[in-house]
Amino acid sequence: MGETGNFCLPRVSNLISLLGVLSWWWLLGFFLPVEVVIGQDVHPHDTPETALDLSDRFSPLLGEGSQTISVEGEWKGATGDAEFEECGGDSSRPGVWFRFRLPLSDSPVVVTVDTCTGTSADTVLGVVSGAACLSDSSACECEGWNDQTCFDQSRVSLRKAAGSDLLVIVRPWGSSDDGSTFSLTVTISNAHPHDTPQTALDLSDRFSPLLGEGSQTISVEGEWKGATGDAEFEECGGDSSRPGVWFRFRLPLSDSPVVVTVDTCTGTSAGTVLGAFTGEDCTSDPFASSHPHDTVWGALDLSDRFSPLLVEGVQMASVEGDWQKATEDAQFEECGGDSLWPGVWFKLLLPHSIIPLGVTVDTCSGRVRNTVIGVLTGAECSSDSSACECKGWNEGGCDNGMSRVSLVETGGSDLFVVVRLKRDEREEASFNLTITVSQSTETCDAPVDFSNQNIPGLNPLLNRVSEGPFPIGFQAQRVDLQCAQGFACFHKHDEDERWRHRHDAPHPADTIDRAIDLSPAFHQTFAEGELAESVSGHWDLATGDGEFRHCGGSTTTGGVWYTLRLPPSRSTAIVSVDTCGGTASGKTVIGVMSGPSCLSDPSDCKCEGWDKRSCGNGRSRVNGTTLSFGGNKEGQLGRHVSEEGEDNDWRALPVEGLDGETVVGVACGGRHGAAWTEGGKLFMWGGNENGQLGLNDTEIRWNATPVNAPLLEGEFVTQAALGGAHTVIACKSGRVFSWGANEGGQLGNGKMYPGGTGADEHSPVEVLVGDEGERAVSVAAGSSHSLILTSSQKVFAFGRNNFGQLGLGGIFFRPPSGSRSFRGGSHT
Structure with missing residues (x-):
């Protein structure tokens, strides 16, 4: 409806109904100016409840660096947002809503939302948060809003805990832009380590504790990247839209008051603003904020x-x-x-x-x-x-x-x-x-x-x-x-x-939709090593699960259910579930299933495996299910995500090509992956530009493919280590083989062409380890270097050494002895 008067009508489905209403009001003696728009739908993202969810456009784990996404939008069909007038909304200007969940990170993250690029309209931005904000506007907390930061466009930057939910409203400033389009950009990065008074860089130890005579001077370099605004300090140098970096220090002891000068006059080309504060509790509570658990x-x-x-x-x-x-x-x-x-x-x-x-x-x-x-x-x-x-x-x-x-x-x-x-x-x-x-x-x-x-x-x-x-x-x-x-x-x-x-109520976790969630025990980010959790249970009053007979269930014997969301990781994960330890008596059966809607729709459950006697004591273990998630540009997930096979996928789903195999180990390289089985077979998938899959070619593999090179005939693979673009494996025989990129000598076969690919090996070559009789028991690989541990507890290192990662000095492309430890991209 247009804004041509002080009255407005509800949207009607046809012109006849509208004319009927107008005639009735006319008889009452009113003149009602109305702009009639036929066939205009309400904007699909007109309210916080219908906000466009951008969460899946970010990876669930922030890691290093930053993540940026952009989305186009328009205000056609959107309405006003009177309840958000104190955070960017307006009762008469249309607002479009977006929402997203911040990725996980070990520290707070910085979020910047702007319309500075690709938008010609004069915009206003607002950012709100709150667990119940989607359904209750009174529960929304304003994080900040802005009108003009980049000419007529807007930008809001804030610091927020990882995993938080945010809502963004974008609206035009004036009515002339109501029909325009806009471009919203969201950038998420790790927060500057000294972004707040509480995290200020402490310079105290750079001064002597006693001033004495004369003066003391120190200098420190800094940058604003990742820093956010400081609206609460606008009266003393801070700014809501300009980033600030904080420092603190305790003045040296002296018999008299001291003079302090703080400046950026030397070595700084940027225009700067300085503010200085004092206060015993300033770093912990700048303006006497409330108790952190006050509500x-x-x-x-x-x-x-x-x-x-x-x-x-x-x-x-x-x-x-x-x-x-x-x-x-x-x-x-x-x-x-x-x-x-x-x-x-x-x-x-x-x-x-x-x-x-x-x-x-x-x-x-x-x-x-x-x-x-x-x-x-x-x-x-x-x-x-x-x-x-x-x-x-x-x-x-x-x-x-x-x-x-x-x-x-x-x-x-x-x-x-x-x-x-x-x-x-x-x-x-x-x-x-x-x-x-x-x-x-x-x-x-x-x-x-x-x-x-x-x-x-x-x-x-x-x-x-x-x-x-x-x-x-x-x-x-x-x-x-x-x-x-x-x-x-x-x-x-x-x-x-x-x-x-008294009435024998059923077991509380008797059905799949009532499964006990073990995810909180695995809430941290999974970088390396392993995570394990044990839980006790019983079958008292549990009933049968006939619909899951194909995956460990029974129509007559009661089953108890658990659910787990795998923690974020950049590599493939091995999941092992067992009742081998701590189960009192009797035989057990375990079934493991997966599926995005499995909890609510059993038909969506995919059986990953079931077992009833792997432990040797009548109890069960299910393992060997290889799951992958993350980037897939070169097939490193070992499965097709889309028809093109190049989309990222942050769901933990099985690697294809391993059906019927019991996987006992996995490894990830730059853009390739490997899995080895309890029978000593080796499977590889992903990028293959340097022949790192060992398949005698440079073609990408989108699912797990067995490595059957003649040199490996009769060998039992016990471990694989993957570097940036090369592979090293250890076998039960004690022999070591390698293939792939070799520009730094990381294959250990005595060849190296720095800066080129002439030394790449597309099929396995053997690495001769030390003296005759030396047997390898484990291998590791960095980006462009490799290591071997032998049965005599010696470690051999070879490959690129530009950062000293071999611990030997110089660049070596044969396996010398003397290195002491393992792994890393450019370190050991």
Whole structure:
């Protein structure tokens, strides 16, 4: 609809309906100017909920360097965004929305969003964040907005934690550009190491600790690459749209005040702005910002301190805290909060359990008396305080005046805890919070008094004293076989000591859609080595899985399910799943499946393998499934991603060509890959410009291809090492073979043509290792150098040595002895 008056009409489906409405209003005596647009659809990305998701255009792991993407857009069909007027939106100008999740990184990342390139229209940009922002605009936090940074176009730069979700709105500044197009560019890079006061480069050790007579002067070089704006310091040299780099130092001791001069007058060609600050807490809290865990949505997450599944026994975690710069929590006054006194928040995802868990939260071991604790639950509690359910609060529940809340809660629930001061304590005090989770079935020697426990879940048991077992806290206590409100009852079978649901509810992980997620245990980035996790389980009350009989399931025997998202990695991963250790008795069967929709649609599950006796003790192991993900320009994933076969793919999916093979090892080179099997076969795939696949040609292979060179006949491959464009393998016989690029002598065959490819070998050649009788047991490869470890514990190094990576001095292209360690692109 056009903006030709102060009234607007809802969009109608046909002209007749519109004329009918106009006639009715005309009869009432109004004149309504209307611009009628026939057939114009609403913009597909007109709101935060319908924002265009750009996440899959970035790799999930940032690594070094930066990632940049650009997207074209137009405002045709878009409407205003009045609720975002304080962050770039406008009630009368159309806005188009985009969203993306920041890649994983070991440090905060810098995000720059701009319309500076390819856009002629005058634009306004806004960036917002928030876990619930997509569905609730009130939950959005403005990260920054900009009108004119690059002429009439806009740019916003910010520093944000890796893995965060961001939303971007782009709108025209004036009505003359409503029908124009724009180009949005998003660049993500690792943050400058000294981008904030908290990360300022410390220059203190460059001065002597005592000034004495005379003066002290130091200089330091710097750059702004990766730095972001400093809007909070605009009154002292900072700027919201210009990057700032920070330094700090402690002045030397002196008997009198000292004069400090800071300048960029020497050696700097750029126009600069300087600001200088002082303050005891400036680096940790420049402007007295609030406590980092001051709110329920900023709660400190303690989930990783507990295992994902609790079968028996007790789990406990303790954490120290203080209330400095924490604020009040008036909206939680009915559950331990207070309108005047500060509270600090914690959250916990309870372990999965077959029966409800006894949870005790206390500050009994702390040093400060008279604390107050409140415990709440609710899946949406962290983003919407009205969704929080109070499970109980307490003050002075411990003998020493500290607080304790005990409750019964279902496994897998979200728990939130607020710890606050009472009015007669100092804000600077500290506390110790302990959370205990158990399935204990011990019975107290004496009844438990619930009279002082403000636990709504125990109604109607308030002010009652227990007379029998009831599952709460450390012990199992129950009052007259009455259950806590909202929970099922439990009883003990005479024939065993295990507590069961009275109505025999099913196992909590009995079906694939209820699988226990083990992904949090593997949350870190996978660079090298291995990651391992163990979990205990049982089949009590589990049922059959007949639809998965082809992959380890059974129609008569109960199965328990787990799910795992593989951590990000730049190379192929080997996954091994077994019950070989710690399984009490009996035979087990394991099945492993994959598929993007497998959890919700069993027909999408692909069986990767199943086993029932590989461990030799009746228990099972499934391994040898080779998965790949990442770049695929030269087939290094070992599978076709698109018809052209050149698209990147960040999903971990099987390498093609290994069906029926049990893979025991994999290796990745610059753009080629290898896998070797339990039968000693070697398979290779990927780029082959230098013959690095050993297939006697230079053709790319898009799936795993066996290496069957005559020189390898009868050999049993035990390991492969891949360099930038060469391959080295070790065999069971103790012999070593190599092939591929050899410009630096990395093949160890006595040939080398620096700067050329004349020495490349497209088929295996043998590397003679040391004296006769020397047997190789392991090999390694860098970008253009190789290493061999022998049975006599000697290490031989050969290849390019321009960075000293051989540890020998000079460039060697034969395998000399004396090097001490392994691997690396340009280092060892």
